[in-house]
Amino acid sequence: MTNVLAVVEQRDGVLRGTAREVVSAASRLAGQLGGSAHALVLGGPGIADVAGTLGGWGAEVVKVAAHDALGGYHPDGYPQVAARVAKEGGYGVVLLAATGLGKDMAPRLAAHLDVPLAADITGLDGEGGKVSLTRPVYAGKAFTRITVDASPVVATIRPNVFQPVDATGSGTVETVEVTEDPASWPTRVVSFEATGGDVPDVAEASIVVAGGRGMRDPEHWGLLEDLRASLGDDAGLGASRAVVDAGWRPHGEQVGQTGKTVAPKLYFAIGISGAIQHLAGMRTAGTIVAVNKDPDAPIFKVADYGIVGDIFEVLPRLTEEVRAVRGEG
Amino acid sequence: MNISVCVKRVPDTETRIRVGADGTSIDPSGVKFVVSPYDEFAVEAALRLRESNGAGEVVTVSLGDEAGQDILRTTLAMGADRAVLLKGQVTPDGLATARMLAAELEGHDAPLILLGVKAADDDQQQVGPMLATILGRACATAVSSFEVDGDKVRCRREAEGGNEVVELPLPAVLTITKGEYEPRYASLKGIMAAKKKPLDVKDAASVPARISVETLELPPERSAGRIVGEGPDAVKELVRILREEANAL
Numbered sequence: 001m002t003n004v005l006a007v008v009e010q011r012d013g014v015l016r017g018t019a020r021e022v023v024s025a026a027s028r029l030a031g032q033l034g035g036s037a038h039a040l041v042l043g044g045p046g047i048a049d050v051a052g053t054l055g056g057w058g059a060e061v062v063k064v065a066a067h068d069a070l071g072g073y074h075p076d077g078y079p080q081v082a083a084r085v086a087k088e089g090g091y092g093v094v095l096l097a098a099t100g101l102g103k104d105m106a107p108r109l110a111a112h113l114d115v116p117l118a119a120d121i122t123g124l125d126g127e128g129g130k131v132s133l134t135r136p137v138y139a140g141k142a143f144t145r146i147t148v149d150a151s152p153v154v155a156t157i158r159p160n161v162f163q164p165v166d167a168t169g170s171g172t173v174e175t176v177e178v179t180e181d182p183a184s185w186p187t188r189v190v191s192f193e194a195t196g197g198d199v200p201d202v203a204e205a206s207i208v209v210a211g212g213r214g215m216r217d218p219e220h221w222g223l224l225e226d227l228r229a230s231l232g233d234d235a236g237l238g239a240s241r242a243v244v245d246a247g248w249r250p251h252g253e254q255v256g257q258t259g260k261t262v263a264p265k266l267y268f269a270i271g272i273s274g275a276i277q278h279l280a281g282m283r284t285a286g287t288i289v290a291v292n293k294d295p296d297a298p299i300f301k302v303a304d305y306g307i308v309g310d311i312f313e314v315l316p317r318l319t320e321e322v323r324a325v326r327g328e329g
Numbered sequence: 330m331n332i333s334v335c336v337k338r339v340p341d342t343e344t345r346i347r348v349g350a351d352g353t354s355i356d357p358s359g360v361k362f363v364v365s366p367y368d369e370f371a372v373e374a375a376l377r378l379r380e381s382n383g384a385g386e387v388v389t390v391s392l393g394d395e396a397g398q399d400i401l402r403t404t405l406a407m408g409a410d411r412a413v414l415l416k417g418q419v420t421p422d423g424l425a426t427a428r429m430l431a432a433e434l435e436g437h438d439a440p441l442i443l444l445g446v447k448a449a450d451d452d453q454q455q456v457g458p459m460l461a462t463i464l465g466r467a468c469a470t471a472v473s474s475f476e477v478d479g480d481k482v483r484c485r486r487e488a489e490g491g492n493e494v495v496e497l498p499l500p501a502v503l504t505i506t507k508g509e510y511e512p513r514y515a516s517l518k519g520i521m522a523a524k525k526k527p528l529d530v531k532d533a534a535s536v537p538a539r540i541s542v543e544t545l546e547l548p549p550e551r552s553a554g555r556i557v558g559e560g561p562d563a564v565k566e567l568v569r570i571l572r573e574e575a576n577a578l
């Protein structure tokens with residue numbers, strides 16, 4: 001029997017959007033492997049409040065590690081505690097989300113367990129009892145199917161790729177004693193300065209509005225922000241490297257081979273030409289929309305829908321129209 | 330202070346990937362190989378620290394086949410003092426890579442080890458923190474700038490939704506992202522000097538890979554879609570399609 005552990009994220013005591021995807025991927029895989037899905041959440045005192053939600057998504061057992069020192073992510077503490085839970089539970093598979101946090105935590109967790117890590121996977125299959133994983137390489141220019149000859153198989157799943165499954169249930173809650181000594185964790189988190197407010201990270205947003213050099217000036221980003229806001233809370237902002245290099249936008253927003261690889265369900269490329277390095281990072285998006293004044297721009301070769309036109313005329317109208325239709329529905 | 334930097338040889342980001350005859354790796358013919366872009370930032374960061382300290386040695390280390398000498402020469406031309414090529418298999422098993430690098434780096438007297446935040450080929454973002462865990466060192470990932478202050482290093486890192494400052498005791502491992510470290514070009518003088526700098530070639534520790542690649546495939550071509558129209562008049566139709574046909578709004 002192979003059980004699957006979903007390690008989920010919270011921020012300020014609230015589960016992150018990817019939590020449901022990780023639990024869903026775990027429960028689907030556990031079904032194929034003939035085992036059950038468990039979830040682990042680490043957080044400050046009071047984090048047990050989210051256990052019921054995780055149970056409702058299909059986690060048969062919800063493990064809760066609550067401790068003052070675990071309220072926010074700690075790069076030494078989180079992987080240590082999670083590795084111990086994974087080891088003690090004898091899990092065959094451990095899944096995390098390939099978010100900023102997951103990308104920092106999962107390699108350390110895998111190293112503590114002395115097993116490899118399959119990072120940022122877009123496919124996961126356990127038919128026939130054998131786990132096979134798909135992951136993008138060359139920033140999405142190609143995909144590999146891999147197998148891991150170690151136990152547990154540890155993987156991070158790319159946000160927005162794994163669909164939630166319908167589940168019912170409540171899940172048994174188990175408390176994990178935190179026996180690790182926070183004084184032995186060498187890293188000291190000094191400060192955190194939020195840049196994006198509540199706007200989701202481009203790698204996690206389910207809709208991305210990305211701007212390129214065609215925006216002409218950083219002052220014009222208000223137009224993109226308006227469109228983003230009209231699309232709802234799950235929409236994030238992206239940028240081409242040209243605008244990041246120009247210092248118009250932070251590197252954290254860069255999409256592409258030397259930025260983030262994203263797979264939102266809807267991607268708007270506004271004034272982006274579609275260089276190979278940019279396409280690599282967003283070509284697996286569900287639906288791609290391009291606005292560009294050049295009908296020969298390479299972005300139109302991958303876009304599902306395009307408008308040939310001037311950003312400064314099209315964008316305000318687009319925002320208005322999106323507001324109108326969303327307002328109705 | 331001595332600094333060791335791990336650098337990987339990867340296809341230039343301009344490369345159009347073709348699948349090789351084995352069906353599990355790329356066809357390398359005609360592909361230009363370079364120092365992975367983030368590793369160049371790491372080399373640059375190390376050189377700047379050495380310059381501001383006025384002392385210490387920058388050593389670059391690469392795991393791969395003989396061909397890796399070319400990118401190591403590039404790092405020497407940028408200004409690294411010496412280089413080590415570990416001959417061994419490069420696989421998607423980042424833990425195996427980290428173990429092979431750790432076996433070499435354990436012997437370096439370097440309080441700082443720098444890596445790229447991710448390699449531009451496998452894009453795993455894992456070798457740095459794994460290496461740190463193996464060596465029992467503190468680690469900060471996605472560092473955009475850092476300062477050494479006595480026996481500590483203070484790092485500004487690109488965290489989700491903002492910038493984080495963390496402080497680690499030395500010795501430490503940092504993975505570098507794009508920040509202030511725009512890499513320098515090698516000068517002609519640097520290129521000449523690089524020819525005389527030491528480049529050790531040795532066998533890597535033998536660590537079997539536990540990830541196997543079954544297939545390598547190109548994603549289905551995205552077919553060019555539809556130009557809905559020109560200018561703002563096309564907006565209404567676009568939004569209708571996104572809502573009713575693509576189910577995306």
Ligand SMILES: Cc1cc2nc3c(=O)[nH]c(=O)nc-3n(C[C@H](O)[C@H](O)[C@H](O)COP(=O)(O)OP(=O)(O)OC[C@H]3O[C@@H](n4cnc5c(N)ncnc54)[C@H](O)[C@@H]3O)c2cc1C
Nearest residue numbers: 212213214240241242256257258259271273277278293311
């Ligand atoms: C090693 C390396 C790594 C790289 N990594 C990345 C990466 O990760 N991500 C990335 O994005 N790039 C990357 N690049 C850069 C890439 O090659 C391109 O230079 C970059 O993507 C171009 O950005 P852009 O599309 O914003 O600008 P441009 O190519 O200048 O395109 C601007 C577009 O805006 C359109 N436009 C202009 N004005 C208007 C208007 N008023 N209305 C409508 N349309 C307008 C133009 O027709 C044009 O198509 C990398 C390059 C290298 C060498």
Ligand SMILES: Nc1ncnc2c1ncn2[C@@H]1O[C@H](COP(=O)(O)O)[C@@H](O)[C@H]1O
Nearest residue numbers: 335336392444445447448453454455456
């Ligand atoms: N074969 C290698 N040789 C030297 N350094 C490597 C190698 N593979 C990975 N690295 C280092 O680890 C970083 C992260 O790689 P990855 O985890 O594969 O994305 C790279 O940017 C390099 O600094």
